Amino acid sequence: MSAPGTSPPKVVPPLHSVTSQQSAPANVIIEVGPDGNKYYIQKAFLVHYSEYFSKALSGTWEEAKNGVVTLTDVLPGVFNLFVEWLYTQHLPSNYSQIADGTTHEHKWMIRLYVFADRFAVAALRTAMNRAIVKKYSKPSLPPYSSIIYAFDNLPSTDPILDLLVDITFITWHSSRDGPKGAAMIQDLPKDFFIRFYMRVGNERAQNRANVFGAFDIDFCSYHEHENEADKDNCPIQYKPAAGKYKLERPDVNKKPKDTGSSS
Numbered sequence: 001m002s003a004p005g006t007s008p009p010k011v012v013p014p015l016h017s018v019t020s021q022q023s024a025p026a027n028v029i030i031e032v033g034p035d036g037n038k039y040y041i042q043k044a045f046l047v048h049y050s051e052y053f054s055k056a057l058s059g060t061w062e063e064a065k066n067g068v069v070t071l072t073d074v075l076p077g078v079f080n081l082f083v084e085w086l087y088t089q090h091l092p093s094n095y096s097q098i099a100d101g102t103t104h105e106h107k108w109m110i111r112l113y114v115f116a117d118r119f120a121v122a123a124l125r126t127a128m129n130r131a132i133v134k135k136y137s138k139p140s141l142p143p144y145s146s147i148i149y150a151f152d153n154l155p156s157t158d159p160i161l162d163l164l165v166d167i168t169f170i171t172w173h174s175s176r177d178g179p180k181g182a183a184m185i186q187d188l189p190k191d192f193f194i195r196f197y198m199r200v201g202n203e204r205a206q207n208r209a210n211v212f213g214a215f216d217i218d219f220c221s222y223h224e225h226e227n228e229a230d231k232d233n234c235p236i237q238y239k240p241a242a243g244k245y246k247l248e249r250p251d252v253n254k255k256p257k258d259t260g261s262s263s
């Protein structure tokens with residue numbers, strides 16, 4: 001372990017210039033989605049960036065023996081996005097185009113974040129956290145389908161869940177939903193409503209009026225920085241806005257106990 005305030009020692013990532021000089025760069029086959037779409041991925045990159053694949057492809061796992069990993073419940077569109085990031089270390093400027101050509105960027109961003117969380121791709125998870133927080137820094141109502149997906153697939157401690165609640169808190173109003181939206185409200189997860197309810201109650205307890213434009217969000221509070229030095233270097237530093245209430249991620253330690261809604 002590194003001392004507080006210092007970065008852990010960096011492990012050098014694999015280089016294309018090195019792997020391309022190997023007579024046969026080691027590939028693994030990943031079969032993705034219900035149709036088992038085959039991807040041939042360089043093992044050096046997979047195991048470097050993903051703790052999950054590192055374990056799956058070394059040691060006693062079945063996958064380690066035959067070099068094939070099957071991910072039936074992963075969408076090929078998400079895997080496309082992952083592979084592009086894996087080899088370039090850049091997030092796409094157009095998620096939908098790389099995923100499958102459909103236009104729901106919000107959905108693909110949340111899906112890629114969930115993928116990074118599930119397969120322990122720490123650098124991608126951090127990059128996606130920053131990208132999603134940035135996307136909502138011009139607050140707009142998150143699509144209900146994205147909220148439902150996030151709550152169904154992320155651990156209850158994830159800061160993006162709080163972000164989705166707080167963005168909804170400052171942007172939602174009842175006339176905003178058409179009949180379709182109103183119907184979808186019924187599908188929102190119980191944990192979402194509990195957090196929304198707590199947010200309303202907390203603001204009321206402080207006599208902070210919930211009118212549009214009353215709140216100014218400290219977006220850095222949803223970044224989950226590893227330490228104070230990392231936080232100090234964050235490009236998003238909160239500056240109090242005159243006449244507005246500061247809204248930040250609820251103190252995780254003050255949260256009500258997990259209601260056990262996850263099955």
Ligand SMILES: [Zn+2]
Pocket residue numbers: 219220221223225231234235236
């Ligand atoms: Zn930050």
